[in-house]
Amino acid sequence: MRFMPTISRLALLLPVLSGSACAIEREVASYNIDTEISLKTDQRTRGISDSLLHPALQLHTEIAHESGIIALAEIVSVSKKQFVGGSGTGVTLGLGYRWGDPEAWHFGVGVATELFPGAKFQAPHSFDLNTFTPGDFKSTDFNSNFLLFEANYGAIEGRMLYVVSDTYRGADTGGVCGQMLQLATDPTDALACYGRGDHNSRGSMLFDLNYSVDLLPATTLTLHVGQQKVENFKEADFSDYQIGISRAQWGFDWSLDWYSTDSNARELYQVQDGNRLRATDNDAFVFSVTRSF
Template sequence: MNRPRLIAAAATLASLTVWAPAHAAEQPPEPEMASYALDIEAKVLSDRRTNGLSDTYIGPGAELTFNYAHESGLIAYLQLGNVAKESFPDGGATAVAAVGYRWGNPSGWHFGVGLAQEMFPGAKVNDAPRNPFVDPTDTVNTRFDTTFGVFEFGYGIIEARYLLVASKDFRGNNTAVVCGSAAMTAEAEGDVTYSKAVECYGRGYHNSRGSQLLQVEARIPVRSDTKILTHLGYTAVQNFSFLNTLDYKFGVIHNRWGFEFEADVVGGIMRDRYYAKTLNSSGDIKQIDRMGLIVSVAKKF
């Protein structure tokens, strides 16, 4: 389930004015120079999380992020990263691309709107039954790619973001995938009743278009090279309220030697934590919403 990020980049308008002597012929005005900012960041992490859930099966991850901002207010964002096959079968990579427009005062009220696309090349679940207890031959294919509409707002260092899922599914969450995952967990745990899966399938077939996410974050400076990070988020999964998750992140960011070091306590509280259990190919189970200490190192170019 996891989260697209549109990051602000300050841009300053530069202009060039040429003064000519009074007796000289009037010179044509110099063309205005478009002003923009492009930031590139490479980052390694002990765990990649999106909305409190681990995308890397509680394992290490890496990201490469490009942020572009034009003085007109146009912004663009691209992030490349890794994901685990346990959560995204047949996958291993992700890309988040976004474009939008931002306006307002960075020190006061500011706003932004945009569109984002989260992609998981190769990740898919094929021929998963809509309800194996009714008709195991009625199957559906699912991909994890997700389209979002984004609205940003904030005041000073406080940043908030609202996302609305426009694609058919939010990160592949539909009855075939969600309930099928519950069935596999039951089998791995030796639950012969398959109670969670039976209950899940019994609700009928659903997709998750219309899911909503709200995130609020602040980076509070404590000295010139150090900030305190606070983050709270909530994910409401359409037609699957038991997947709704409150996520949090609290940590410290420190800049030294040209690198950004970060340590955060991160976790999620899923409404029904049974569905945060994820299996690997050996049948082992990890709780991907569990609280953990995540450290990272980033370098901007």
């Protein structure tokens, strides 16, 4: 698969920072380090499976300083069939700053990078309609860099990510047009995609809106809607939706989430798995268990 979308897990600015008068008086400011290990039946990013519908393991560490500075590091297992030639891991690193009243308006800004070590693909970046042959083969990786802005009010969280890397998860002419030409039944849209010339996806924008509410003690309902607008490739635009329930019990967090997507070109989210194609954008329930340290 050439192009696969992203990244709700770039929510590096969500944890609420708190300080105390005692901490302020110290010569060295206080900070918190939180680490989580999660086992999931599927690794979903913006509603799309990154683990080819297989279980995944995720390690997430976050450092929050009382000044408002937050840093995170995350490692998760992903499919080598999707992220071709890679190590089977995705790495997210982020640094941000947030301020405001956690019970009212609060804001955040940050930078983040998403890496898939070793993963890359070769694809044609042009197509000759006279000879009906592809050309100009180039190599593209799946790595992405982002700027992030948040504007939140109470339990409502709004987030925007702006892509500053050359591509967003491999979305360029080879990744998008090439994937469509390879898998689409009708090549018309793929040829029209090539006809626009050779482009990358720098300037893509990702939007998220989340709402969380406590239903019962230790039980939380989360609602999410997201949209991605991929620069130069309207075919890769799509929306995603999520409804989740989580409960803290016996020292673990237990979660059940339902994911759904609305994509323009479904062939962008199909992966060759042996002798069959598997769709990674299907509606699905995902169960996960998390241990915090």
